[in-house]
Amino acid sequence: MSSEASWTRVVNARIRVLLAKPTQDCHDRGVRYLATKFRDAGFEVIFLNFLLPSEVVNAAVQEDVQVIGISSSSGGHLAVFADVIAGLKEMDGRLLIGGGVIPVEDQQTLQQMGVRAIFGPGASAEEAVAFVKRWATAQAAPNVVVTE
Amino acid sequence: MFVPETLEQSRTQSRAWEEDFRQLAAKLRIEPTQSESHSGLPIKPAYFPHDLEDIPFADIGAPGQYPFTRGNLAAQYQLMNWANQPVIGYGLPEQTRQRMDALAAQGMIGYQGRHFYNLVYDLVSHEGLDPDHPASRGRVGQCGMAVYSVRDMERLFKDLDLTRINVVHITYYQVIPALAQYIAYAERRGVRPVDLRGNSMNWYHQAAYVGMSAFPAHQGLKLAVALVRYCAQHMPRWNTTNFFGYGVEEAGGTAIQEIGLMLAFGIELIRACHSAGIEPEVALERFGFQIAQANDFFEEICKIRALRQIWAKTMHERFGANKPAALQVRIHTHTSGACLTAQQPLVNLIRTTLHAFGAAIAGTQAMEVSSYDEALSIPTEEAATLALRVQQVIQEETNVTRVSDPLAGSYYVEALTAQIAKAAMQVAASIELQGGYISAQQSGFIRREVEGSAARWRDLVQTGARRLVGVNCYTTSTPDPVPIFKVDPEVERLAIERLVELRRTRDTNRFTQAMLRLRDAATDFARRQVDDLRDDQLMLAAIDAARAEATTGEMMGVLKSALGWGAPHEF
Numbered sequence: 001m002s003s004e005a006s007w008t009r010v011v012n013a014r015i016r017v018l019l020a021k022p023t024q025d026c027h028d029r030g031v032r033y034l035a036t037k038f039r040d041a042g043f044e045v046i047f048l049n050f051l052l053p054s055e056v057v058n059a060a061v062q063e064d065v066q067v068i069g070i071s072s073s074s075g076g077h078l079a080v081f082a083d084v085i086a087g088l089k090e091m092d093g094r095l096l097i098g099g100g101v102i103p104v105e106d107q108q109t110l111q112q113m114g115v116r117a118i119f120g121p122g123a124s125a126e127e128a129v130a131f132v133k134r135w136a137t138a139q140a141a142p143n144v145v146v147t148e
Numbered sequence: 149m150f151v152p153e154t155l156e157q158s159r160t161q162s163r164a165w166e167e168d169f170r171q172l173a174a175k176l177r178i179e180p181t182q183s184e185s186h187s188g189l190p191i192k193p194a195y196f197p198h199d200l201e202d203i204p205f206a207d208i209g210a211p212g213q214y215p216f217t218r219g220n221l222a223a224q225y226q227l228m229n230w231a232n233q234p235v236i237g238y239g240l241p242e243q244t245r246q247r248m249d250a251l252a253a254q255g256m257i258g259y260q261g262r263h264f265y266n267l268v269y270d271l272v273s274h275e276g277l278d279p280d281h282p283a284s285r286g287r288v289g290q291c292g293m294a295v296y297s298v299r300d301m302e303r304l305f306k307d308l309d310l311t312r313i314n315v316v317h318i319t320y321y322q323v324i325p326a327l328a329q330y331i332a333y334a335e336r337r338g339v340r341p342v343d344l345r346g347n348s349m350n351w352y353h354q355a356a357y358v359g360m361s362a363f364p365a366h367q368g369l370k371l372a373v374a375l376v377r378y379c380a381q382h383m384p385r386w387n388t389t390n391f392f393g394y395g396v397e398e399a400g401g402t403a404i405q406e407i408g409l410m411l412a413f414g415i416e417l418i419r420a421c422h423s424a425g426i427e428p429e430v431a432l433e434r435f436g437f438q439i440a441q442a443n444d445f446f447e448e449i450c451k452i453r454a455l456r457q458i459w460a461k462t463m464h465e466r467f468g469a470n471k472p473a474a475l476q477v478r479i480h481t482h483t484s485g486a487c488l489t490a491q492q493p494l495v496n497l498i499r500t501t502l503h504a505f506g507a508a509i510a511g512t513q514a515m516e517v518s519s520y521d522e523a524l525s526i527p528t529e530e531a532a533t534l535a536l537r538v539q540q541v542i543q544e545e546t547n548v549t550r551v552s553d554p555l556a557g558s559y560y561v562e563a564l565t566a567q568i569a570k571a572a573m574q575v576a577a578s579i580e581l582q583g584g585y586i587s588a589q590q591s592g593f594i595r596r597e598v599e600g601s602a603a604r605w606r607d608l609v610q611t612g613a614r615r616l617v618g619v620n621c622y623t624t625s626t627p628d629p630v631p632i633f634k635v636d637p638e639v640e641r642l643a644i645e646r647l648v649e650l651r652r653t654r655d656t657n658r659f660t661q662a663m664l665r666l667r668d669a670a671t672d673f674a675r676r677q678v679d680d681l682r683d684d685q686l687m688l689a690a691i692d693a694a695r696a697e698a699t700t701g702e703m704m705g706v707l708k709s710a711l712g713w714g715a716p717h718e719f
Contacts, residue, residue: 021359023715024271024287026320028359029400029486032599033606049359049715051275051283074271075635076286101490101523103632121490121523122619124610 015136017067020048020056022080027073031099034069037125043067043132053080057087066094066139067132073100078109085114095135099123149205150197158197165194186444186605186614187402189567195559203566207457211511211552212472215460217453217565219511220476224552225543231258231514232539233480235318237268237293238526239639241303244293247529254533255540258314258514262345266480266516267304268292268318269326269700275361276322276704276713279643289639291526292318296643296699297650301333310339315346316480321355321362323348323375324690325703332694341383347436350375350389353413355716356589357399357598365589367711370678371686372417373424376431378687387478388434389417393455394482397440400602403451404568406440408575409585409594411458415576416585418467423679428467432474441503441510442484447568448503450561452479452510453553454569462576480514481507488522492618493630496520501538508542509554515539521630528633595716647699654697662696665689666703670710 019035021028028049038045046063050056060068070080081098088094098110099119107118116135119128150158173180183191192199207215212222221228234256236247248265258264270292272284278296279288288294295304305315319326327348331341352368362368372389379388391413393406401409414435421431439455441448460475469475483503488496497520504517517535519527527535543549555561579588588594608614615621669689673681693703 022283022287023359023361024275024283026358026360026395029398029602032359033603036603049361051361074287075290076271079286101525103525103634125606126610 015043015067015132016046016063016065017043017069017132018046018048018056018060018063018065019069019071020050020059021071022074022076023049023051024076025072025074025100027100028071030073031069031071034071034099034119034125034128037129038132041129041133043129053083054087056080056084060084060088060094066136067097068094069097069099069128071100072098072102077102078106081110081113081115093139095132095139097128097131099128149200149203149208155198155201162194162196162198165196169193185403185447185564186442187404187447187568187571189404189447189564189571191560191564195563197559199559199563200566203562207566208556208562214464214472214475215457216472216476217457218553218556220456220472220478220513222552224511225508225549226552228259229543229549230481230508230512230539231264232256232536233258233264233266233316233514233516234532234536235266235268235482235516236532237270237318238291238633239289239294239635240642241293241295241300243289243636243639244295245304245306247532250529251532251536254536256536262312262314264314264316264514266316266318267295269320269322270294272296273322273326273700274320276325276701276708278699278701279640279647281701285640288643289635294639294643295329296647296701298329298333298336298694298697299646299650301329302336305333310334310337311343311345313345315344317346317348319349320351320360321368321371322700322704323350323352324371324687324707325694325700327375328687328690328694328703329700331691335695342385344383345385347387347390348375348379349392351392351395353417353585353589354392354395356409356585356594357401358395359716361714362716363707364712364714365586365716366678367674369416369420369586370673370676370681371711373420373426373678373681374673374684374686376417376421376434377424377426377681378684379434380426380430381684384434386434387436388431389436390480391435391437394438394440394484396598397442397484398486399598400486400605401598402601403442403444403447404571405575405598405601407451407455407458407568408572409579410437410455411462411572412576412579412588413585414459415462415466415580418463419584420678422467424681428463429469429471429474432463432467432469433471436478436480436513438480438482439512440484441481441507443487443499443503445502445506446561446564449506449510449555450564450568452507452512453561453565454572455479456511457565458569458573458576479507479512480516481512482516483507483518485518485522488518488520489616489618490523492624492628493520493524494628495618496522497534497538500535501542504538505542505546505548508548511553521633524630525633526635528631530631531633589716650697650699659693659696659698662689662693663698663702663706666693666698666706667710670706674710674712 211219271287355362391410396406463469519531666689669685
């Protein structure tokens with residue numbers, strides 16, 4: 001069996017992802033496309049339009065997701081990521097990624113804050129899927145079983 | 149349109165052409181495939197007179213004649229050029245004003261020497277919040293101007309003659325509070341509502357395909373009707389409703405979906421207006437459209453021609469409208485932002501020039517050309533000026549404005565116009581079968597259709613079947629640095645400071661009374677059916693609240709609790 005096929009069979013169904021978009025930000029075409037691609041890849045996806053960052057934190061905890069993706073295309077991303085990171089305090093091995101229109105210098109700031117990857121304009125959904133899979137493999141979290 | 153002899157010759161010639169084409173392909177060892185427009189319509193490598201056989205000449209007609217396929221007026225640009233209407237708005241009202249003045253000084257002009265200002269509110273206002281709300285952090289003055297009260301209106305319009313300018317208020321669902329602020333401000337300046345010119349968006353219908361929080365669909369429709377009704381009584385020259393086709397295309401919808409959905413909503417809104425006692429012609433005369441101009445050059449042109457035709461025919465045949473002004477589609481072109489790329493951003497100037505050129509020869513009434521830095525940030529002043537220059541070069545240097553509808557009679561353009569018109573009518577018919585636009589909005593049908601198109605487009609880009617220069621071909625590894633505009637971080641602090649000052653110094657009794665009146669009006673409004681909207685109490689109460697210096701966020705708070713508010717679609 002190819003490694004790709006074993007992935008699909010064993011691992012993907014267990015990766016739970018929260019994709020979140022500020023409700024003020026109407027540019028949701030990209031993140032909603034990504035949600036379908038994550039689902040096609042076998043991830044479980046929860047999609048949230050949020051007003052306050054605390055809603056992202058609550059959803060992440062209640063839904064017990066391993067991956068949180070926040071899309072922002074209209075500014076305000078630094079405040080949102082800062083609040084989400086503070087709210088989750090210990091990230092508990094969760095992966096935090098971002099996307100949308102985020103200026104380069106802010107990307108560096110976000111990475112220092114603990115955002116592991118930013119998928120901006122032109123990034124492919126496949127890259128994001130592959131990144132999450134790689135992360136899950138490396139993470140080898142107890143609930144993620146990798147078989148080759 | 150053609151005599152039988154011509155059609156016969158056309159068929160003979162076309163057979164000869166087809167054979168030539170086949171031989172050429174064989175020689176080059178290329179298997180010809182069926183070409184498609186970006187909307188997915190089949191297109192041929194060449195068109196002939198017999199391709200127009202089923203199109204009655206009456207569908208094409210003359211510029212300024214029903215069904216207006218060739219343009220609204222007998223003169224397209226010869227007597228009155230299209231208006232330059234760049235979207236303006238960022239930071240504090242004074243900063244937006246500075247940009248307004250700068251662009252006006254660069255020659256931005258509307259009709260007959262009037263200045264048009266196409267002003268967008270910020271994300272805080274769009275969400276119906278005040279700048280001191282926790283969710284406003286990082287969003288004050290972003291993507292629009294931090295204008296929340298009648299005092300901010302004063303900062304924005306100080307010393308401008310309100311009777312000599314057109315103001316477009318680009319709002320989302322804060323339509324009524326924002327217009328109320330403008331009316332209350334005009335009143336302070338001694339200008340009556342009847343003397344104001346401009347547009348409200350009335351964009352509740354966009355909640356069918358845009359993901360921001362919104363009023364429930366049926367309440368949104370009533371709010372739209374309420375504004376049409378108020379304006380019919382008090383502001384007959386105000387353009388009440390903007391059909392937001394642009395948003396459909398930006399969300400990923402095709403050209404066909406863009407105009408088909410707008411026609412479907414037009415039918416719904418006219419029906420609702422009629423049941424509220426507003427004559428279709430009265431409402432129709434003050435409708436306008438914001439339409440995208442995207443990458444498929446000819447399809448986007450034919451889309452505009454088709455929209456004019458299907459709209460006029462539907463409103464005439466179905467609702468008995470006859471006055472030309474009630475049948476004409478007044479278009480504000482917005483060149484597509486979604487087609488622009490963050491990679492090699494200067495290339496966007498080439499794209500926007502093609503978009504603007506297409507809109508120009510399709511016939512438009514006003515234009516916003518996106519700035520080349522659209523995918524990166526709010527436009528810099530340099531980028532905004534260059535975008536204006538795109539319009540000015542086409543208007544002044546190319547001579548295309550001399551002839552109305554210059555592509556009329558092109559076999560391809562007429563055939564494609566007819567194809568798009570038919571396909572868009574089918575979109576509208578399918579919505580009608582589901583009980584109308586609001587039903588299709590509530591069921592999520594519209595959202596699913598548009599998202600399906602967005603996903604197909606993205607998949608095509610991914611596989612390389614749809615080529616995007618700098619994205620999936622001709623890519624470079626070195627970034628081209630361009631200046632990035634940033635809103636001054638002081639804006640947020642100052643906006644909050646002003647809000648605190650407003651609350652401290654306004655007449656509290658007057659404010660409280662006005663807010664109670666607004667609450668009562670909103671509660672009453674929420675309970676009524678559309679055929680029972682017999683007065684303008686909601687709008688009048690909002691104007692009174694604006695007079696009492698309520699903020700847009702405070703008014704929206706009242707409306708949200710009375711009418712409901714939430715995510716328009718569940719995923």
